[in-house]
Amino acid sequence: MRILFLISSLIIFSCFSAFCQDKNTISGYVKDASSGELLIGAVVQVKDTQLSTATNSYGYFSMDVLENDIDIIASFVGYKPFFVKVNVSNKKRLAIELEPLDNMLEEVVVSGKKRNNNVTDAQMGALNFTMEEVKNVPVLFGERDILKTIQMLPGVAKGGEGSSNFYVRGGGGDQNLILLDEATVYNASHLMGFFSTFNSDAIKDVALYKGGIPAQYGGRASSVLDIRMLDGNNKKFAAEGGLGLIASRLKLEGPIVKDKSSFMISGRRTYADLFLKLSNDEKVKKSKLYFYDLNAKANYRFNDKNTLYVSGYFGKDDLGYGDLFSFDWGNATATARWNHVFSEKLFSNTTLIYSDFTYNVNVSSDDTKFKIASKIENFNLKQDFSYYRNNSNTFRFGIQGLRQKISPASLDAADNSSFNSIDIEKRYGIEAAAYASHEWKPADWLSLIYGLRITDFMVQGPGTFYDFDDDGDVIGAEEYGGSIVKHHLNLEPRLSMSFILNPKNSIKLSYNRIVQNLHQLTNTTSSLPTDQFVLSSINIKPQYADQVAVGYFRNFADNAYELSLESYYKYMGNQIDFRNGADLQANKYLEGELVFGQGRSYGLELLLRKTQGRFNGWISYTLGKSERQFDLINDGKWFNARQDRTHDVSVVAMYELTKKWSLGANFVYYTGNAITYPSGKYSVNGNTMFYYTERNGYRMPDYHRLDISATYEPKPAHKRFHSSWSFGLYNVYNRKNAYIIDFRENENNANITEAYRIALFGAIPSVTWNFKF
Known part of the structure; x- marks a missing residue:
């Protein structure tokens, strides 16, 4: 009850604080210029300021700006930075397309976010990966497998030799919510667990939540794999x-x-x-x-x-x-x-x-x-x-x-x-x-x-x-x-x-x-x-x-x-x-x-x-x-x-x-x-x-x-x-x-x-x- 009271008080105070302000707003989508693929977690920043935001799970962003004429920088891992001048009064919605780098280093990073986002973000117990970022991790039979990769993260225990099953922070295997485009996958394994059901060629982004799980997720007691x-x-x-x-x-x-x-x-x-x-x-x-x-x-x-x-x-x-x-x-x-x-x-x-x-x-x-x-x-x-x-x-x-x-x-x-x-x-x-x-x-x-x-x-x-x-x-x-x-x-x-x-x-x-x-x-x-x-x-x-x-x-x-x-x-x-x-x-x-x-x-x-x-x-x-x-x-x-x-x-x-x-x-x-x-x-x-x-x-x-x-x-x-x-x-x-x-x-x-x-x-x-x- 004390926790519920604290959260209710925060909502009332922060809503009052939020609605006491009014600024210009720009929004839009960030995409791959070569394919049109929406980019999850791309950073959009006002040049020479600390104002920045990241695209959501659907590639959409929204940000308030103080001035009418601004310079925008958009960036994402493996892509060339994008610069554009914006007059907010004339254009409030942007369609940003980023060009892929010609020679992209294979980095294992939190995809597309600010380089110190792991420090400043309130979210903890969460990691994001793209399949490109884990392509060189050795796995059984040479098949890229995101479930085998997350088993090598802290707090995630392996189900056994060759198994796709996993356990998060001591919870049971059934306590993991596994979602594919928001649909529940009940059994995420092929051949009794030696392969996972997820074909790496079809996957864009993977997010694992071990703790501090956002309120939009529910139904499983240990983790969410989105x-x-x-x-x-x-x-x-x-x-x-x-x-x-x-x-x-x-x-x-x-x-x-x-x-x-x-x-x-x-x-x-x-x-x-x-x-x-x-x-x-x-x-x-x-x-x-x-x-x-x-x-x-x-x-x-x-x-x-x-x-x-x-x-x-x-x-x-x-x-x-x-x-x-x-x-x-x-x-x-x-x-x-x-x-x-x-x-x-x-x-x-x-x-x-x-x-x-x-x-x-x-x-x-x-x-x-x-x-x-x-x-x-x-x-x-x-x-x-x-x-x-x-x-x-x-x-x-x-x-x-x-x-x-x-x-x-x-x-x-x-x-x-x-x-x-x-x-x-x-x-x-x-x-x-x-x-x-x-x-x-x-x-x-x-x-x-x-x-x-x-x-x-x-x-x-x-x-x-x-x-x-x-x-x-x-x-x-x-x-x-x-x-x-x-x-x-x-x-x-x-x-x-x-x-x-x-x-x-x-x-x-x-x-x-x-x-x-x-x-x-x-x-x-x-x-x-x-x-x-x-x-x-x-x-x-x-x-x-x-x-x-x-x-x-x-x-x-x-x-x-x-x-x-x-x-x-x-x-x-x-x-x-x-x-x-x-x-x-x-x-x-x-x-x-x-x-x-x-x-x-x-x-x-x-x-x-x-x-x-x-x-x-x-x-x-x-x-x-x-x-x-x-x-x-x-x-x-x-x-x-x-x-x-x-x-x-x-x-x-x-x-x-x-x-x-x-x-x-x-x-x-x-x-x-x-x-x-x-x-x-x-x-x-x-x-x-x-x-x-x-x-x-x-x-x-x-x-x-x-x-x-x-x-x-x-x-x-x-x-x-x-x-x-x-x-x-x-x-x-x-x-x-x-x-x-x-x-x-x-x-x-x-x-x-x-x-x-x-x-x-x-x-x-x-x-x-x-x-x-």
Whole structure:
């Protein structure tokens, strides 16, 4: 309540302060002159003054100026600065186009923002990247992957060897909100996690929020990963792609109506399944092992005030062995967005979104024939406003309505099968939300971002809702029609502050509460396509997380080096886990198998980054602890979360050796995941049974690995055609990192149980030919 009172007081005072001023205002968009692509985070500044601003997620900016005749400078990383004289009384809206540099250094920087923005901005726990900025980071199979790159940032833990899954500041994997053009992506991995769903050729900008999460985001308790697709080239037709050992990709883009509309379509597919056709085994020939994904986007600019965007994504994995077994899963998203400029100060974004995730399992043998299918989908309507009152005051506010439907894993068995069919009821929910936030700079030494989000999650019928006793047994049931069964109303305050000691030093503070009504049930550290989703209900309360953080930020050597040191504490309420011995698959009483408790995580994060010159990269270190407590697990004592890691280190280095050759390397080390091992064994009727004591009381072996890469980009033989070769070696010294630790009886003495390690990857070379024209 004290935090709510503080935020309310700030809103009243700052609104009064903001509306007591009146100045000239200029606004507009900043674009790439060669493609017409809107640039996110480009800096627009009045020459010889401290007046500056940055473009928002849609390339739009607004800024108040004191004089009528001014000189404007616009800049963005990798582009030539743009200078223009403006008479504000004659021209209030600008269309700025920046020319790309001919020889652009590959820098890893916060894209396009002021060089000391990491010090002066109130936002903390956030990083922005473009795909160009991470192109030389070595990754598995040579495929550029933004999810593998963010795993090398402080506070972000890896899901395991080769996995795209990640954990932020001790939270669960399901507590990360992953957005693609504002649409939710439920499962962000291909091939059981070894590739992510995000084709790098189709991505423009990536923003990761670990703390101080802005009020416009909600629904996940730990982090937000906001990914924006390219709009498409509205100047000329272009193509880009690559041929690799595992997968190939192709992107096409061009104008529909030059300078007014454009399209972009990008596809990727693996072809391991083609080699299966060479087998002499008929079952192997009929087997399937591939994934594909498709990104598409189009836009149309009606005039300076109205632009319509339509985008979509579809991806699918297909695995199978002959006619005996098949398993496929995939995501689909669609976004329709209308940007409208009411005035130089008021910007509107209206968005209609659809997302879904499905999986299907088919098993067919002589006496076993069944199918398991599951689906989760949502429809989402958002209305967002940005009001740029003046250079010191920006207001953001909006509303959102989301309808969620889950079709749990049901089992459909054939009549002659040894299984019986099980049909699980669908579950429905409606989430309504409203938010308001204010970015305020009351003094040169102080910046604030604060706001409030209000959510009402409505559990909706039709369906039968069960009551359970303490042992998880059904003690009652009530059937509902399409009415609202229960409301979960929550307030989510947000606050970030930056105390600027000088242009090179600052101290930042943040607090946020986030509520989560969609829960993913898993018992592994790698998110699987078959993991189940449940909504908040009569028995399941919304998860929530309260996080406080403090950080020190400093730049060195004319902003060439950036240092940040952040400490955080996160309390997590209404956490979910399984009872011991829970029955999880096709269980209509699944809620009775769940237990509820609490969690906490705390840690220290260090990031040292070099952002300029031929040699650049970063060093990341996280010291952390993540724990859970449930009355019915581990005798009610606190225990390590599965993703708990004491130490996590990443070193990333990139070097431009010559104009043709660029080198990259990264080294990762982290403490092994917490895991539950048997403490003993006993025999029952001749069968060996293992005895377990403390939950997650043991550790996997420590993990470490070195990767290297080299990129060769010869001088183009033709000015329109460019190509390059990328070479990589994953796990250079062939470390056999443990993927699974299992137990077996000693061959010579059945009374001795021995542990053995299963490793997934050794050293893996890769080569890819990339082209662009």
